[in-house]
Amino acid sequence: MTRQVLIINITRMGDLIQMGALLSRLQEEWPGVAVDLVVDRRFAPVAALLKGLRHVIPFDFHALIDESRAAVKDVISLYQNVNAWVKPLTECRYDRVINLTFNRPSALLTGAIGGQDIRGARSAWDGGMVVDNPWMAYFCDFHQFRRFNRFNLVDVYALGGSGPGSFSPLQVTIPSEDRVWARKALAGSSQWVAVQAGASDVMKAWRPHLFGVSLAQLSQQWHGGLAFIGSSEEETTIAEVMRVYREAGGRNPVKNLAGRTTLSQLAALLAECRSLLTNDTGPMHIGVAVGTSVIDLSVGHVDYQETGPYGIGHWVIQPELECAPCGFDMVCAHHACKDRISPDLVADLLLHVLKDTPSPSQVSGARVYMSNVDEDGLGTFQLKVGTESSLTVWYANFWRRYWYETHTGMCSKAPAPDGSLPDAIQARESIQRLVPLLQAAYRRAEEIARLASREPRNLSHVRRLQQEQSVEKEQLHFVGMNSAATAPITAAFLRQLQSDNVKGLDRLARHHVGAYRTYLSRVLDIERRLFGAHAHDVCLTSDPGSNMHQAGPTQRVA
């Protein structure tokens, strides 16, 4: 029988392209699987470019927001409309529902659709939000230890929605008529660089005048064409780039195609270009998917490790600044990170890509990375110019291996971190402080579970213990999040505690025991990994606290 999978991916163009590896992986897992996609109506044309989908199921979520917020329609009409749309999805009885939109509305939508195997955010039985699947939980948590994350969303989607597998590049389908159109549109020069100077969020857009200066410098040594892409709303930005470009002496042939292409034409256009200079945007991922060499200017709250160009041979420039990348909800008053990227660096990198001149070797204020695929078949970025904190590099490698092995149950082929642990003394102190607290908390969780399963229940006693447990949890949070050696597993612990989609006090208590047990065994395991013999060479697949093996044997802690 053909397996059926529903993917819910509503919010952004880039997210849709980034699930390309997941679509390939699902075919590997279940050959012939029928994959349907729920998407916002605005992005349905993007979905049409993807390979491996049976049905694209669009819904106008923006109209729903507008009409419900301004009470354009009454509650009956709103309910009936959405129910009529959701009902057939429920009746489809999907084998797996993968929710890649991590917000509360989509969690409730996923819960209402239901499915045998739900991955990602979903509603719990009481309307709360829980996250099923350890990779999806990781996605929700990594903003708490962002500098140590080394998983691209493309891989998180594929690992969470399916599982480990071979590397699969992003791909889109380009109709032949659009290829013809693109060749005609780019007549007049034999080589083109596409430029995406705008972005849906001004926070993640490099400054227009800096684009202009860079391109003008490029113009001195390279005489191909510049094709501006983007939406029609980015006309003002492009006009500013062009003004500065001309004033700075730029003389290359220029075409402004922003707002003048369909998505498939855009894909075809990018496929014809030598390179794409871009902010981190949806078109960047399309550029990657059509095999064009991308130079990604990763500014604002964008972290290239999460959303940077996936695969081999792309470039990323990341500002070097204490606050960069900033938080997702940050409203920044200075955008200083954008000034850290010099137009000279961008021009040099463009020349390297276009004319094979030497790559920039010295840079201040920014780092340059090249994308690649690592030994586990996952996307990665290699530092080419600039410096990184040794602590960040060490822990980032450590956690990259740890999570891969923990969540897949497979040994990582990626090399262990170089050298010794940079903050060994602090890390040891932190773990030594954490362990007794955690052991006490675990014992209390067991005591609560024992009391909760007993009839009649002594509720006042249970409540008193729960209050004490709550205080202990705060302490664990404080101590655990304070060290690079324990922050990621502390975040995972808190997530596991929250994902309590169980009914009844006794089950809830048992769920908490499981979370404390996993946390404790992970802390002890990290201690062994960091300070034991052959510390970080050890493959962790035997980790008894792995989320992948939560139902399996567990380490008993006295």
Next chain:
Amino acid sequence: MEYLNHNLERLRHSYPALVAALRESRGGVLTMASSREGAPSATHGGQWIHSAYDPRKESGSWAEQQVGEWKTGELGVVLGVGLLYHVEALALIKPPKWRLAVVVPDVSVLKDAMGARPFESWISTIQWITGTPNEIAERLAAQSAPLRFFTYGPAARLHGEEHQQLETSLRRMVARKAGGQLHVAVVGPIYGGSLPVARYVVRALGELGHRVTWIDHSVHHASHEAFGSFREARYRLTVQSRFADVLSFSTIAKIAEDPPDLVLAIAQAPMTLAVLQHLRKKKFTTAMWFVENYRHLTYWRQLAGGYDYWFVIQQEECIEALKRAGATQVHYLPMAADPAVHHPVTLTTDEQQEYGADVSFVGAGYDNRRSLLPRWLSKEWTFKLWGNEWDGATNLSSVLQRSGARIDTDACVRVFNGTTVNLNLHSSSSAGLDAHPDFINPRTFELAACGAFQLVDERTLLPELFSSDEMMCFHSPDDVPSLIRTWLKDSVGRRDHAEAARRRVLREHTYRHRLQDLLAAVGMQQPDRIGSILRGERTATELKRRTDPATELAPLLSRFPPHQRVELKDLAADIRSRAPGRELSREELLVLMLDSYRAETRDLL
């Protein structure tokens, strides 16, 4: 004659009286002409009623445009008769059970149509509504279904006045029947004459039972003044303009926190065109009550297309000007009084001493007042002049009170009540009376609401608001002294006029009346939205009627008082309040999902 009999035969059973009227009618209003395509077309006054090329095709396009707006259960009402091509097109593309009515202010036009071409069976499905505008309004108001108006402009133009009267009557009838509670966000100005109007509007809406969020920008007045202190005009205007932009965004933030059914701005409210366009894109309904003389303050030109509804205190020229500038819905809505503020007051002896006089004038020192008021001073009566902006008016300095300081509303009420003859001279920047004497200023209504006697300069729009028994007008500045002399002597006449005027205000000209009218006008344009809320169709009882009682939302709606308006957020809040420890049904999860989308605001600001 052949077509006429054929068509009348189709109507004979359902509309015998109409058929009789058509037979008696002379017709001949429209001039028949053949279109290039061959079908009959018509002109009136040299202008084509239907296309000179292909009337069927043109009407088909018109009908296609209209039908998208039409919602299930609404009665479609066509304004404009012509040769009925457009009615036929609409009748043929509408779903079979949807009902369509045609307003017929003059059966002669319908007779022309009936004689021009043969009609098929669709004609017998139309509800023909004839009579005077008031009779038509009564018939339409008696309909149980919401009304959706479709105006076919070229034909409707023939009866523009009747349609205007129909709309006014219908608005009032609908307003009287309205019982539902709206949430209205009132956006006030930073300062100025429209600020008290905003306050009156807020109170009136509250008294009518609506929920009001007042976005009061007067709290920012001190900053605005501070920004006005730059010597260089360009700096001043730039900073103040940017400040208005900030306030405009703060309005959006306020709206995002508690989205209203209607955003009602009062003149001078700091709302930019960009913000208005954004609100429209986000489906918010916006209205502006422009309580200004459109000839003097012309910022409406920039904002005309931004608001969904304009309400103005002037008629034809103003309405046309706004429409030319891009406004789609413009309605006449004169000023009014708030009887809670402006009412009769008995003054103490000291107050009478301070505020009282034989003759008074309250207002700012506009040019015409500076030139005319000195002519009305006399030793025969005491005269007091109140208000600001009188600098340099040396010939009035002897009567100017409080050195020309601005006086508050409470003092105004005391002056009105303590004065025997209140002068009410509408402002003008010329030397004499206002050259365009149309709109009625707020003072007219406020004086009347105080039960105070006034002499007001003649206005073209005054007779439909006050009769000569209620309001005494002067035609020329030269008439004023003799009128003062006459009325100072006639205490009975003064009292009769003043009391009649006050009764008229209480009966027809309070802010409650105006806001009822305003909301009814918006409701008539949005029968499925504001109209439906005003008709009380979003109460728990009415909503329950529309849902399957066994499943879906009926059990959830049963938890609310029958007459309470229930929106998505209310239903979700109730579910959430009962959620802890309880397994939610699929219906409840879907409601929570919808509400989560509703609560999204990142796209707003």
